[in-house]
Amino acid sequence: MIFHLVVPMFIILIGILGLLLSRKNILLIIMSLEILLLCVNYNFILFSQIIDDVMGQVISLLIICVAASESALGLAIIILFYKKINQ
Secondary structure, three states: OOHHHHHHHHHHHHHHHHHHHOOOOHHHHHHHHHHHHHHHHHHHHHHHHHHOOOHHHHHHHHHHHHHHHHHHHHHHHHHHHHHHHOO
16 A cells, blocks of 8 residues: 555656756656656545545546646647747
């Protein structure tokens, strides 16, 4: 049980360090945000299993949908910016 709480803690630290250390690279910032959201999902699913409630899994699916749309919008903005610069 304690293993399932320690691993996301270290992964969250990696995501926060990624956010703090890569302020100029937007791709690394998006990847760090994805890591943070996946750790939150891991905790929601873990505690959903512990308390035997399905609501944590539903919220986890909602977070995955939001993260996917955030990544798609971020990459679309990067592509448009790259096209604008190279004209």
